[in-house]
Amino acid sequence: MNIQKSYAEGDAYGKLYLVGTPIGNLEDMTYRAVRILGEVQWIAAEDTRQTRKLLTHFDISTRLVSYHEHNKNASGPELIRLLLAGDSIALVSDAGLPAICDPGADLVRMAIDEGIAVVPIPGANAALSALIVSGLPTERFTFVGFLPRDKKPLERELGALKREPGTWLCYESPHRLVKTLTVMAEVLGGDREVCLVRELTKRYEEALRGTITECLAHLDSHAPQGEYVVVIRGGGADAEAESADAWWAGLTPEQHVARYEADGEGHKEALRRAAQDRGVPKRELYNLLHRDG
Structure with missing residues (x-):
């Protein structure tokens, strides 16, 4: 179990800020986002060239480091080391909210596992x-x-x-x-x-x-x-009626997941697809299947 108090006093660790950036129009940048980008010790960017243009526009001189899909295995642990040492880091994507369809989600998970506070700075989202x-x-x-x-x-x-x-x-x-x-x-x-x-x-x-x-x-x-x-x-309503006649309608949840696994899917993917078939959250189906485990 993990309980985060984002603004607890006396925390020796830095904070990982997830900063939303404009998806096209620079006027969508928030005052808070500009302030945070100027206050943190580091900005981790998906594309440093793209982010440098944004920082130049808002006259922000914070040190910029690269964090993307191809270097995350090396860059991620180094960013965590800096956070544990007390530096705060702002994570940004090329546009919009970081950690959506990009490797920022991996960094968030690593930070949470280390007890580092992860703080959202809302912004534009496509x-x-x-x-x-x-x-x-x-x-x-x-x-x-x-x-x-x-x-x-x-x-x-x-x-x-x-x-x-x-x-x-x-x-x-x-x-x-x-x-x-x-x-x-x-x-x-x-x-x-x-x-x-x-x-x-x-x-x-x-x-x-x-x-x-x-x-x-x-x-x-x-x-x-x-x-x-x-x-x-x-x-x-058409989908609900179709579900009643679906190939999996007579299967238990366990049998449903097992059918996808028999087709070569891994357990997580089989669970996701079965949950999607049934129109229920994956977590709900997972809890149902593992309640006796």
Whole structure:
């Protein structure tokens, strides 16, 4: 069990600040983020060249170090050593909130394991910004990051998400958007409602709302440009009815997970996919399966 008091006095360790940065418009930088970046001893950045531009704009001279997917195994322990020695570090990504779809999540876990306080400094976020302008339901939503690149894994992932009752979101690059939407039309049906949001907070910000088929027709004459957030309406009542007839409907949770494991999935992935099939949190299914363990 871990209980964090973010601002407890007398803590000998430094703090790991997760600082949100603009996703396009520099005016979205918060006063607090600017202050924290100026006060910490180190800033750990995904791309130091990109972050240096931001620091120069706000006249921040804090020392900058690199932390990204390719050096995290070496850089992560060194950052933890600095935190344990009393230095505070601000972690930033190229844009938006760190630790979402980037190796910052690994550093957060390492810091927590060492008893180091991890403090969020909220800021811009592409996924949530797209969700609130999409016009789709916001009461329940799921963020799935980047979908698989290859068609077969993509079809399997979409097959599981097809029964997701809440709105769900993913990131997609412009050169893969049409391919992904085409597979979505095959698996989810072309009449599924979506919203494609690109260039958030920038001059050419655009939200394209309609069915998958309508959006594909539009993209046929307007080539995708910029990074996209794809927001998809959940399956709703149709998904619930389909679940009753699903291949796993007669299986116990244990049998459901075991079926995926028999297909070659690891236990964690089998658990995730079974939870997604059933529309329950992975933690809830894990607790159910291990309550006697």
